[in-house]
Amino acid sequence: MSRTCKAAVFAATLAACIVPAAADAPPQVGIAAAMLNRVTIARGGAAQMRPAVLRQQVALSDLVETGARSQLQILLLDRSTFTVGANARLSIDRFVYDPAQGRSMSASVAKGAFRFMSGRPSRSANSSITTPIASIGIRGTIVDGVVGADAIAIASGERATGGARNSDPLTATLIVLRGPGANTRGNVVPGAITVSAGGQTVALERPLLAVYVPRAGAQPIGPFALSLSGLGRLQGLIFPALAEWRLATLPAPISNAPMPVPQRRQRPRGGLVGDPYGGDMGGDMGGDMGGGPGSGGMIPSYGAGIPSLPSMPRGTASRPQQAPPARTATTRQETVPANEPVADAPRQQEPTPPPPPPPPEEVNTPSTTSVAPPSADKSPPSDKSPTSNYNAPGQAPPPHTTSGKN
């Protein structure tokens, strides 16, 4: 065989090797758009979890996990988002998206707290989220949920659940519709979900309605209006850093007399991050639909009676208070790889904001527009936004369809 023939055979073999490999690779469905502390990903069924990096692509069947005090937002191609709190585990099992036709997505949440927000409105949207014991059908919705012991902890404070007895701490599931409400503004559609478990399906069509499934085979309990206390606890699980900041910045009491330092609320079983929403509603609204969310006495006042702190200059993110403290930023930049957990800061007596871990370092996506977390000895973030990469409105994405296997 001539050398030319050998070369041709070699090249053809090389091409044949490349094409199937690429074709077999699981389709990319989104990216890790924001993350905090420890997030790991196992590629399509692989056993080994590897630390994720900011803006890492997420593919179908990737198993995503978050560690303690960690958080992740996955941004999907249709602009849907999955936000998960600490100690969560999820995967995107199916994703089909064509801007002209619609989308279909299914995901599994094995444990932890999550928030899913549907992406752009489309002609046909068929999304679902499954937990170990329940299936959630989604239509244009913001839905929050939690799987595991934290679901029991929240549900046990709701009258409608009867104390959440006989619940499975591994699989108990609490689902809450958050919106959009029927009178929403903007280019969004009112949200609605169905929750199926134990052979029964329950529909939720108003924000703050919730359903609780205590164990495998059990029928859903609800719908009931989640108490603000329960909502606050759930938000604390999904947004742990925000909850910690709020706990550390509890407003000063009204009286001039010395008051005891605000105590962290007793954690209910399940180890919740806290109750950033303060007021103990005691779950009294559970089961009492009344006029529905927003229509009656269930809405507390807007923090009336709390003295105002010294006024701050208006506008914005250039205030020093918004810069992440230098301790963790500097430390992490110098010594800690991206996404490694950062040691807890000792809580101070004064209600000053705790140093939240800074954004993870961008590891393998060099960019001229990324913004490094500012440190204390640097000026805070500029008001000039790094928006050069953002596509202008009306610039429709190219038609794209990605589908995967279950």
Added chain:
Amino acid sequence: MNLHRQMLPLLALALPLGLAALPAAAETISELEALSRTSAAPAGGINLAHRQISRGELTDALATLERVLINYPQARDAQLLRASVMCQLDDRAGSTAEFGQLRGRGVPEQALDAAIRECDSLNRQRNAR
């Protein structure tokens, strides 16, 4: 050596063939990356959220602000705007709770009161329908 020279054109042909088989989502993934970068700091994220709100992309704006708050939970402006977006989304309980959380935490009272008044006004219009 001659073999390598002969292979070069063929390799040049083979590699694009392989690359062509990659998912065609690269541009869209790039868009997502741009969104993520833009919201990597509070100022950029808030600006982006304002633009999204002006286009009626309220859930996009909410997602943007929540990206900001993952790493900058102390970003009061992002919290305030988020509460306002929740109000626009007709999540009344959620927005009320969020507004309540901001009282006494360093948010300028004027800005907070204005946002609350706007939300109240919106809710009154809704109730009047």
